[in-house]
Structure formats: C-alpha cells, structure tokens
Amino acid sequence: MTQVVILAGGMGTRLREITGDLPKPLAPVAGTTLLGRQLDLVAASSLKDVVILSGYRADLIADYCGDGSRWGLTVRCIAEGEPRGTAGAVLDALPQLQDSFIVMYGDVVLDVDLDRLVEAHRRHGAAATLLVHPNDHPFDSDIVELDADNYVTRMRGYPHPEGIDLPNLVNAGLYVLERAALAQVADLPAKPDFGKHVFAAMVAQGQRLYGYRSPEYIKDAGTPERLAKTGRDIASGKVAGLSLRTRAPAIFLDRDGVLNQEVGLISRPQDLALYPGVGAAVARINRSAYRSVVITNQPVIARGDTTVEGLAQIHARLDTLLARDHAYVDALYYCPHHPDKGFPGEVSELKFVCECRKPATGLIDRAAEELQIDLGRSWLIGDTTIDVELARRTGVRSILVGTGHAGKDGRFAAEPDLRAPDLAAAVSLILGDEVAPAG
Numbered sequence: 001m002t003q004v005v006i007l008a009g010g011m012g013t014r015l016r017e018i019t020g021d022l023p024k025p026l027a028p029v030a031g032t033t034l035l036g037r038q039l040d041l042v043a044a045s046s047l048k049d050v051v052i053l054s055g056y057r058a059d060l061i062a063d064y065c066g067d068g069s070r071w072g073l074t075v076r077c078i079a080e081g082e083p084r085g086t087a088g089a090v091l092d093a094l095p096q097l098q099d100s101f102i103v104m105y106g107d108v109v110l111d112v113d114l115d116r117l118v119e120a121h122r123r124h125g126a127a128a129t130l131l132v133h134p135n136d137h138p139f140d141s142d143i144v145e146l147d148a149d150n151y152v153t154r155m156r157g158y159p160h161p162e163g164i165d166l167p168n169l170v171n172a173g174l175y176v177l178e179r180a181a182l183a184q185v186a187d188l189p190a191k192p193d194f195g196k197h198v199f200a201a202m203v204a205q206g207q208r209l210y211g212y213r214s215p216e217y218i219k220d221a222g223t224p225e226r227l228a229k230t231g232r233d234i235a236s237g238k239v240a241g242l243s244l245r246t247r248a249p250a251i252f253l254d255r256d257g258v259l260n261q262e263v264g265l266i267s268r269p270q271d272l273a274l275y276p277g278v279g280a281a282v283a284r285i286n287r288s289a290y291r292s293v294v295i296t297n298q299p300v301i302a303r304g305d306t307t308v309e310g311l312a313q314i315h316a317r318l319d320t321l322l323a324r325d326h327a328y329v330d331a332l333y334y335c336p337h338h339p340d341k342g343f344p345g346e347v348s349e350l351k352f353v354c355e356c357r358k359p360a361t362g363l364i365d366r367a368a369e370e371l372q373i374d375l376g377r378s379w380l381i382g383d384t385t386i387d388v389e390l391a392r393r394t395g396v397r398s399i400l401v402g403t404g405h406a407g408k409d410g411r412f413a414a415e416p417d418l419r420a421p422d423l424a425a426a427v428s429l430i431l432g433d434e435v436a437p438a439g
C-alpha cells in the first residue's frame with residue numbers, strides 16, 4: 001500500500017502578510033487550506049495513509065489534522081528536529097515510512113489522479129517516478145530530460161545554458177519513491193534537494209527513474225500573488241478541469257503547416273520556424289479549458305532522415321520557440337511509420353501500413369485514452385484534407401487553415417466544419433471572442 005508524505009515544514013515567511021504566524025500549509029485557499037485541499041485529494045483516491053512531516057509550528061499542523069478521521073484518512077504528524085530541507089526531512093523519516101510512498105509539497109495547489117500516478121510507477125518498475133509537465137516558464141524551471149521510453153536521463157536545474165533547446169518537461173514536485181532505493185543514496189549535502197541532489201545521484205547510480213508526463217495542475221502557492229492566482233484557478237474550474245480524474249476537451253493541432261512553416265519534411269531543428277502569432281494562439285489554448293495536443297505524421301524516421309532522438313531535438317526546438325511566448329503543448333503524438341518500402345537508407349521495420357499514420361485514428365485514440373479527452377467536445381486544426389478526414393473518423397470537429405497546404409492536397413473529400421486563415425483565427429473561432437466567417 002502506498003503512503004502519502006506531505007512536506008509541511010515550511011515557515012511561510014513570504015506568506016506572513018496573509019497567514020500571520022500560521023505555517024504555510026495552513027494558508028487559506030478556496031474556503032479551506034492548502035493542506036486541507038491536499039487531504040481532500042488523497043481522500044478521493046484509494047490511498048488512505050498519510051504522514052505529515054512538519055517543522056515550524058508543528059503543533060498547529062497536528063491540531064488541524066487530528067488523526068485524519070475527518071477526511072476518512074489515517075494521518076500521523078512527524079516533527080523534524082533540525083531543519084534539513086525537503087529531501088532531508090524525508091531521508092530522516094525513512095525508517096518510519098512504508099516501502100513505497102508519494103511525496104507532495106505542502107505549499108502547492110494540485111489536482112492529480114494519484115491512483116493513476118501510482119499505477120504508472122508500479123507498471124514501470126521505477127525506483128522513483130517524477131511527475132513532469134510543461135509550464136509557461138520553462139526557462140526558469142528545473143527540466144527533466146527523458147529517453148524515448150520516458151525514463152529520466154538527466155536532471156537540469158536552472159539557469160539553463162544559452163543557445164540549447166530543452167524539452168518543456170518541468171519537475172512538478174510530485175514523486176512516488178521506493179524507500180529501499182532512496183536508502184542507497186549517499187554523499188548528500190546537509191540540506192539536500194530532491195531534484196538537484198537526490199535524483200541526480202540516483203540517475204548517476206543507474207537507478208531507473210520514470211518521468212510521468214501529465215497535463216494536470218500543480219502550482220506553487222507560496223507567495224501572496226501565487227496564492228491568489230491558484231485561488232482564482234480553483235474558482236474558475238481550471239484546477240479540477242485539468243485533472244486526469246475527469247474528461248476534458250482537446251484542441252488537436254497538426255504540426256507542419258499549422259504551427260511551423262511548411263517546408264517539406266523537417267529532419268533538422270534549425271529548419272523549424274513558427275508562423276507569426278502561433279505562440280500567442282497556443283498560449284490562449286493553454287489558458288482555456290482545452291488540452292493542447294499535437295498529432296503529426298513524421299515519416300522522417302522510417303525514411304532514415306533522422307532518428308527518434310533527432311526528432312526529440314526537433315520537438316525540443318518546437319517547445320523552446322513556443323515557450324518564448326509562454327506557450328506549450330500538453331502532449332505531442334507522432335507516427336514514425338511509412339507504408340512504402342524500398343528506399344535507400346530506410347528503417348525497414350517502420351515501413352508498414354500502421355494504425356497511427358493519419359488519417360488512421362491511432363494517435364487520437366491513444367491521446368484520448370492517455371489524456372482523458374472528451375472527443376465529442378474536441379477540435380482538430382489542420383492544413384490538409386488528411387486532418388479533416390481524421391477528424392471525421394474520430395468524431396472531432398475540424399477547422400481547415402489557409403496556411404501550409406491550405407487543404408489543396410485533395411486527398412480526401414471530407415469537408416471541414418469551419419475554415420480560418422491561420423491558427424490564431426482558428427483558435428478564436430473555438431474560444432469564441434472574435435467571430436470570423438465560416439465556409
């Protein structure tokens with residue numbers, strides 16, 4: 001049984017104007033407290049055993065939680081001695097913890113399907129699982145680099161070096177940890193940090209750390225401004241709406257000819273350039289109730305023009321260009337296959353008629369399953385009749401844009417629901433504040 005460990009040791013100096021001498025986790029938000037929301041979230045999962053690692057005003061935290069029965073949980077508070085930072089508090093408490101546990105920070109607002117996270121951790125046999133997600137400021141966030149199977153290859157603390165493209169995969173500060181694996185980590189500083197020290201050391205030891213990609217809401221609420229912002233996000237329904245506990249609509253985006261300029265097959269990052277206005281348009285999607293999901297055919301891999309790693313670099317370029325406008329895509333799915341065999345340099349095992357090359361529905365089927373997408377409320381924005389046909393087959397409404405191929409490929413007879421000159425206009429049609437003519 002997986003335990004939940006909440007790190008509640010922070011003093012909350014920056015929140016003092018709101019909380020007085022209350023510890024940060026007891027800061028008020030949306031009619032309850034940060035900690036109360038977290039206990040509500042745990043109570044909604046199958047997890048029932050909570051340990052709270054407290055420090056500053058541990059007495060108030062203990063009074064607030066009681067034995068946890070108010071939430072239908074078992075809650076035990078452990079007050080740390082010397083402040084040892086977040087990872088230090090967990091390491092010191094290890095003998096009192098169970099074999100496997102979630103770690104969450106007491107000063108964040110989050111809504112995550114915890115059972116799904118734990119299930120992914122178990123399925124991948126990981127020593128640690130880190131929830132990673134894109135955010136609107138990756139340049140000053142800790143980035144987690146993953147291999148093609150989503151195992152962690154490198155932890156990158158910011159500031160990041162100039163001139164390199166990094167994937168927008170931010171360490172969200174929500175972990176599932178194996179006690180035995182953690183116990184093997186040695187030679188840490190006195191106040192170790194999970195990202196910088198503990199996980200970096202585990203990767204160096206060759207332990208398997210899994211990166212769990214999720215679009216769910218996890219935000220620090222540790223300053224008055226952030227606390228107010230997260231309160232507004234709770235009130236607007238955004239926090240719950242992003243959770244994988246509920247289905248949400250998506251805006252599916254074709255890549256070439258919609259996001260980036262159509263220049264034929266792209267096999268090098270430097271050949272990828274966004275159309276004007278694309279970053280701002282994607283940022284609008286990010287602020288809406290829609291998930292943003294790129295769906296793209298990339299036969300460059302089957303053709304041998306680039307590799308899976310090379311395509312990841314191209315997509316790191318895409319992430320970097322979008323991030324300059326504080327925009328991101330929640331997920332990107334691509335088909336690496338191609339049906340026609342017999343070309344020099346090709347990867348013959350990828351040359352077959354697959355179920356994911358658009359307009360086949362495999363990529364959208366997978367996205368719908370993994371991201372809890374309500375297809376009936378979703379849209380696809382594309383520049384070819386292949387995209388329009390894919391939308392028709394999956395029951396998603398479509399908008400054909402005038403950029404890229406502008407629908408002139410003539411492959412399928414399917415008609416789009418709407419037409420728009422470019423991505424920004426298409427997003428406006430969906431989100432509805434500017435009316436543009438259809439047809």
Ligand SMILES: [Zn+2]
Nearest residue numbers: 335354356357
């Ligand atoms: Zn495919």
